[in-house]
Amino acid sequence: MVARDQSSWEKRPDMTAGYFVSGLVYTDPVIYRDESDKVFSKVWHFACHESEVPEIFDYRVFELDGQSLFAIHGEDGAIRTFLNVCSHRGAKLLDQPSGNAKSITCFYHRWTYNSQGSCTGIPRASGYNDVKRETMGLREVRTERLHGLVFITLDDGALPLAQYIGPALDRFSDMLTSQPLEVFHYNQAILECNWKAWHETNMDLYHEFMHVVLRKTQVNAMPMEDRKLVVFEGGHGGSGGDLKAAYDGYDGFAGRGGDVPPLPGMSATDFRFINLFPSTAIISRGTVVRIDTVTPIGPDKALLKMRGLGVKGESVEHRRIRQKHHNQYWGPFGRNVPEDMVAAESCADSFRNQAGRYQIIARDEKMAGQDDAILRAFYGEWGRRVGRDPGAPVK
Amino acid sequence: MSEHEAIVALIGKSCLTLDDGNFESYLALCAPAYSYCIKVWSPELRKDMVWLEHDRDGMAGVFESLPEHLQRSGRLSRLAAVATIDAVDADKFDVVSKFIVHHTDVEGRTQTLAVGRYNDRVVRIDGAVLLSEREVELETRDLGIGLHLPL
DSSP states (O other): OOOOOOOHHHSSSSSOOOOOEEEEEHHHHHHHHHHHHIIITTSSSEEEEGGGGGGEEEEEEEETEEEEEEEEEOTTTTTEEESSSTTTTOOSSOOOEEEEEESEOOTOOOOOOOOOOOOEETTTTTGGGOOOOOOOOOOOEEEEEEEEEEEEETTTTTTOHHHGGGGGGGGHHHHHHOOEEEEEEEEEESSOOOHHHHHHHHHGGGGGOOHHHHHTTTTSSSSSGGOOOOOOSSSSSEESSOOOOOOOGGGOOOGGSOOOOTTTTTOOOEEEEETTTEEEEEOSSSSSSEEEEEEEEEEEEEEEEEEEEEEEOOOOOOHHHHHHHHHSSTTTTTTSSHHHHHHHHEEEHHTTTTTEEEEEOOSSSSTTHHHHHHHHHHHHHHHHHHHTTTTBBOO | OOOOHHHHHHHHHHHHHHHHTTTHHHHHHHEEEEEEEEEETTTTEEEEEEEEEEEEHHHEEEEEEEHSSOOSSOOOEEEEEEEEEEEEEEEEEEEEEEEEEEEEEESEEEEEEEEEEEEEEEEEEEEEEEEEEEEEEOOOOTTTTTOOSSS
């Protein structure tokens, strides 16, 4: 028999546990709530790059798991993060994605706050008997910086960031810190898929074959067996050694449209990536860095935020070339990213009504080539945190 | 045809040829030194961004590579309304048009994909008006799954 009948299609795959994932992890509303409570409310998340709040009182608003937060650069140099919610009646304090505010004033009743989250003003405070300004500060969210990246966690009892990340970012420290970087590209998109379906595209090397640009520049740029992949405790995983790209293989990419100094520790043809559990990917193509992070909006909807980083203070011409390198692959008009989105939404479409039942993540190439080990590490951590077997998440 | 009518027709044809995937005809509307870019203001970064930039050869390369790429299915429909035409000199004009791009999927459902402005420099060469520069000033910043085609 070549095609499969109903029972063969629907039954648990006959393969090692951990080598497949049930489609229910993308669609089940109870699992979705579990993820919110046990993953997104508990772990560290990339919030923004410090270059997005360079000056005192600069702020940056962002969404995490449906909640609005803002990071603000305080007078003391610290970057703090708060829920974007007034202590009084719950109105959203800041409605622009970024800005500069010495004092934050709620539009509703004019309560005011400073950059340390203290409530600094309550109009006609004498009208209250048991509301004291000193107890009406904003809800501060733990914030730490690592290599210029600002991370936050909603869990006051979470492990310190360094312990959470472990050595996963070590191979990026030179690149991210030897010279100041800044974000020059930002775009976001609402995807009609579960957040994991997007993030899988960052963890799945095997899908290189989907992209003509990668078939021509990457798949044959180095022997598959020489690729080194690595996974870390906590569900993080990426390239252990640099992959290579042969840009001349794709028409129009010869010379990549100009030379620009590669980032520290990289050559212009290196490709390095790390996926931080649960939903951040940091990817470098030698001269430019992409950081993307995805946050759930619902079981079937996700908000994807993508950044491109270059060298702060570089010449206009260098920036232009670096932008070109970024845009060749990434951004809404890149040769690569829109295709990943097609894939994520296509899989979601199949699992939405259980036409698709399982995803297979069983490639085992001894941590080389297009091994699925990074996906397996992710789902191992996901299962541990959610308390469910990714292959059979619903009894 | 008046100069004004010729320029309006040029902008209209630039939309129709892209909609129809008639890229050779699109490029025939472009001067040899044609340049194209998509610019977007980011309120998140408080900076202008460039999302796509090509010269004429680069555009031709994009068009040639399209069949090999995995793309959003369906069709795009660009509608431009010329708002102003300012003569820079006898053979050079700055033209601003408002545009809207709709996407119709394979099931026939149409949605607005993007809005913005075309800031065009039009030149007259050998009596014909041609696009010399097109800056797409994009207002829409969430393009969903994105696209390989210029707007």
